[in-house]
Amino acid sequence: MTRKIILATIGSMGDLYPFIAIARALKDHGFRPVLAVPEDHVVKAEAAGVEAVAVLPSIAALCRRSPLGEREAARRIIENQRYMLEDVILPDLASSAAKLDALAADAEAIVASAFFLAAPIIAEKRDLPLISVVLQPMAMLSPLDPPNTPDFFFMKQKPVGAVGAQWNRLMFGGMRKLVNLLYGRVIDRTRRAHGLAPKGAGRMFEPSDEAKLTLGCYSPLFAPLPADVHVNVKLSGFPMFDGAAGASRTVDPALDAFLAAGPAPLVFTLGTFAVLSPKGFYDTAAAVARRMGMRAVLLTGDPSTAMVDDDLFVCAYAPHSHIFPRAAAIVHHGGVGTTGQALRAGRPQLVVPHMGDQFDHAARIEKLGIGRGLSPRRFSVDRASVLLAAMLADETLQARAAAMGAAIAGERGAVAAAEAIVKVLGPAVADQQSRWMSLAATGA
Secondary structure, eight states: OOEEEEEEOOSSHHHHHHHHHHHHHHHTTTEEEEEEEEGGGHHHHHHTTOEEEEEEOOHHHHHHTSTTOHHHHHHHHHHOHHHHIIIIIGGGHHHHHHHHHHHGGGOSEEEEETTOTHHHHHHHHTTOOEEEEEOSGGGGOBTTBOOOSGGGTTSOOSSOOHHHHHHHHHHHHHHHHHHHHHHHHHHHHHHHHTTOOOOOSTTTTSOOTTOSEEEEOSOTTTSOOOTTSOSSEEEOOOOOOOGGGSTTOOOOHHHHHHHHTSSOOEEEEOTTTGGGSOTTHHHHHHHHHHHHTOOEEEEOSOGGGOEEOSSEEEESOOOHHHHGGGOSEEEEOOOHHHHHHHHHHTOOEEEOOOSTHHHHHHHHHHHHTSEEEOOGGGOOHHHHHHHHHHHHHOHHHHHHHHHHHHHHHTOOHHHHHHHHHHHHHOOOHHHHHHHHHHHHHHTO
């Protein structure tokens, strides 16, 4: 009699891991969570003890099907968000909607990333409660806290007064009209295939206005909820999970030995997508560490690069929850999953954003006074060394980062998210029975 909930997401590990964390917390409430994910995420979810079904091709397959080849396609996605939408996401909308529809036949609700475009369609078709999940603060699209990225260069940034807020509203309105003009027919074609009336695509990447709840799965300490955001929104904190908690990724004893053998190192990572097109990032990273006379760990995403000497440890991956707290500073791309783990670690951050929300995260890190941002084009040995040296010498910055880390470590993002979902749907049968038995035992 367990109640099935679909959790749907698309993207890299930074998009998958929060959903795994929430799914595990929902299991504790007696629900049966099923992840609807790209093909390559199924094994990762199952290793973490969560049921998963492939409703989309793997990210690697999406890149390989491009005539550009895998690495060139990854580079194009990083540099051109429209290419990602038109060549990666939209071509699989019809097929992902059909697969999600079949999966949702016996489900009670759909919990979905705002970027999983099929979710609102199937939730509406099957009259299922929809809970929208926003992983990136900028995706709230608030005129009072607009995205701070190159693609939104025309927005008035904080502090936003009344005139600036009205300007931002006009800009958002114009963007929605353009998005609808470009992609409304594609969305409506899939809606009609499922017996729904046309609706357009003006709010395609925004939390659904028909959602029972919008969950902001990030810390309010990182990005407080803007005053103009709808009341049906809850910030849960970061739902933390990484490979250390699953059977598929364990800590390398050689890495532990390296960390214990000397001072805290610099840690460099580009996550799991930007790493497909690293250009000279890791060569520069190694040179920065040498220039500064520091040890370093490079997480390259490529097992063939593995090596270790007295001052440099190079490996494909290490669980961020394990290595980040042991770093002197963390140099990363600004993906939301990596950013959350770096915030919790309480270490200074140098963010080198490559695409989309990463620029916004870098700007927020700077405003919080716990790190700096540096564009990939300016990521050189000279500039990176100067910025890192300044952060490592700044006791105030380090104290702010540590305080932020301690506060975020105390948040229970996955638990809070699951409890918010349960509040919308009602407790599972097992939960209800447990409460009835407790009441009976106390004579209440």
